Amino acid sequence: MSITAAATRYVSLLGLGFGDCGKGLFTDHLCGAWQAHTVVRFNGGAQAGHNVVLPGGRHHTFSQFGAGSFHAGVATVLASPVVVHPTALRVEEEALRRVGVTDAFARLLIDARCRVTTPFHQAAGRLREWARGAAAHGTCGVGVGETVQQALAAPGDALRYGDLLHRARTLEKLEASRTALRREFADMAPPHPEAAQELALLADASLGQRWFDAAAPCVRLSPPASADAIGARLARPGTVLFEGAQGVLLDEWRGFHPHTTWSTISAAAVEAVLHDAGIDAPVQHLGVLRSYLTRHGPGPLPTHERALDARFAEPHNADEGWQGAFRRGHPDAVLLRYALGAAGPLDGLVVSHLDAVAGAGLHWCTGYRAADGTHVASLQFIDKPDLDHQHALTQLLQGAQPVYELPPVDSAQAWLERAEAFSGLPVRFGAFGPTRDTVRAREHI
Numbered sequence: 001m002s003i004t005a006a007a008t009r010y011v012s013l014l015g016l017g018f019g020d021c022g023k024g025l026f027t028d029h030l031c032g033a034w035q036a037h038t039v040v041r042f043n044g045g046a047q048a049g050h051n052v053v054l055p056g057g058r059h060h061t062f063s064q065f066g067a068g069s070f071h072a073g074v075a076t077v078l079a080s081p082v083v084v085h086p087t088a089l090r091v092e093e094e095a096l097r098r099v100g101v102t103d104a105f106a107r108l109l110i111d112a113r114c115r116v117t118t119p120f121h122q123a124a125g126r127l128r129e130w131a132r133g134a135a136a137h138g139t140c141g142v143g144v145g146e147t148v149q150q151a152l153a154a155p156g157d158a159l160r161y162g163d164l165l166h167r168a169r170t171l172e173k174l175e176a177s178r179t180a181l182r183r184e185f186a187d188m189a190p191p192h193p194e195a196a197q198e199l200a201l202l203a204d205a206s207l208g209q210r211w212f213d214a215a216a217p218c219v220r221l222s223p224p225a226s227a228d229a230i231g232a233r234l235a236r237p238g239t240v241l242f243e244g245a246q247g248v249l250l251d252e253w254r255g256f257h258p259h260t261t262w263s264t265i266s267a268a269a270v271e272a273v274l275h276d277a278g279i280d281a282p283v284q285h286l287g288v289l290r291s292y293l294t295r296h297g298p299g300p301l302p303t304h305e306r307a308l309d310a311r312f313a314e315p316h317n318a319d320e321g322w323q324g325a326f327r328r329g330h331p332d333a334v335l336l337r338y339a340l341g342a343a344g345p346l347d348g349l350v351v352s353h354l355d356a357v358a359g360a361g362l363h364w365c366t367g368y369r370a371a372d373g374t375h376v377a378s379l380q381f382i383d384k385p386d387l388d389h390q391h392a393l394t395q396l397l398q399g400a401q402p403v404y405e406l407p408p409v410d411s412a413q414a415w416l417e418r419a420e421a422f423s424g425l426p427v428r429f430g431a432f433g434p435t436r437d438t439v440r441a442r443e444h445i
Helices: 023-033 086-098 119-135 144-153 161-165 167-184 195-203 207-221 227-234 267-276 306-311 333-343 387-398 412-423
Strands: 008-015 036-041 050-053 059-062 075-078 108-111 238-243 284-290 293-296 326-329 348-352 365-369 401-404 427-431 439-441
Touching: 008 023, 008 267, 023 036, 023 050, 023 238, 023 284, 023 348, 023 427, 023 439, 036 227, 059 086, 075 227, 086 207, 108 227, 119 144, 119 167, 119 195, 119 207, 144 167, 161 167, 161 207, 167 195, 167 207, 284 333, 306 326, 333 365, 333 412, 348 412, 412 427
Parallel strands: 008 238, 008 284, 036 075, 036 238, 075 108, 284 348, 348 427
Antiparallel strands: 050 059, 293 326, 365 401, 427 439
16 A cells, blocks of 8 residues: 655655765754654665764764664664664664663664674675685675675575564574585685684584574564554654665665675665655655765775875774775766766755865866776766676776866865756755754855
C-alpha cells in the first residue's frame, strides 16, 4: 500500500566528492533549521565518519547514528541497505553519552533486514587488503565490503539484524561465515606483521559466541524494526533528512574502480528506501561539496597538491589508520559534472569550508591533459553499470594533468559563482566554519 505523506518534507544530502565534504555539519544544521524529526541512513555502514562540532565545542564523529542526534527527539533510522556493526554501535553510543546524548539507543530504529558485520568480516577485509600490497584498493578496515560481498555470494547464510533475536540461528550463520572465510584464507602466508592476529580470529571457533553476547545489549536496547514501523516513522508530519554516507565518486558502480566502496550513493537509492516504506512523495535532493577536494588513501585525485595538504588543517581526519593519507586538491569542474550525472537529478548544492577560500590560491580545474597529450574536458558517463569502463576512467585520471583557470579564486562569492556556472545548480547554503552557526543561506553570502 502506498502512503502519500503530503505533510512531510523529504530532503537528502548526497556527497559529490570522495567523502569528508560536510554531510554531518549540514545534517546537524538542517535538523534545527527545518525541525527534522528523523535522520535516515540509507547506505554504507560503520565506515562513515561525519563530524559535528557544536558552537560550545562538544564534538562527535558520527559513524552509524545520524548526525542530527545532538538535537533532542531526532530519531535515527538505519534503512535496509545499511550494513550494521552492533558492537561498534555500543562503542559509539558510549561516546555519545560522554558528550551529553544519553538516549541514542531509544531514538534508533534498525531495519531487521540490515546485513550485519562480524569480527570475521573485519578480519577478512583486512587480510584481503594486506594481500594486495602496493595495489591496495583503500579500506576503512571495519569489514563493510566483506559483509556485502559474502552476502551476495551466499544470501542464505548472510546474518541480518533480525537474526540477532535468535541465538541458535545467529551462531549457525556466524559459524558458516567463519568456516567459509577461514577456508578462503587457509593457505595465506601472513602478508603483514599484524595479519597473524586476523588469521587467528578466523580460526577461533568460540569467537562467535563471545561476539553474540557482546552484541546482545544492542539488540535489547534497539530491537529490529519492521518495514511497517519504519514507514510509519517516515510518514510523520515534519521533515525527514536522508544522510548519505561516503561520496558519489566512491560509489560501487559509478566510482573509479577498484578504489570504491560497496555502497550506492544516489538520488535513486534514497527514493528506493521511501518506496520500500510504501511512501510516494517527492524528495528534495541536495549535493554536498567542500570548497576544495579531499581523499583518503589510494585512488585518483588529479588536482592533489602537497602545498594544500600543508595549508589546510584537518583536526578530525588523520593520515594514520586504515584509510591512509588524507590528501587535498583544488576544486575540479570535470569531477563535479561527472558526480552530478552519477548522483541523479539534484535540486541544489550546499558547500562547506568556504572560509578556506580567501587567500588559499585555489584554482578551478576545467580539464585535463591526458597521458597521451590529448585534452579531456569531461568524463564519459554511461547508464549501464560497467566496472571495466570505470577502471578505464581510473587509469585516465591517474595519468591526467589538471588544466586550471586563471587567476585563482579569491573569495567565497567568486567560488560559488563558478560552482553554480559549472553545475547549473543554485547553491542553497554555505558553511564558513565547522559549526551549525556558521551556515548561511545563499542570499546572505
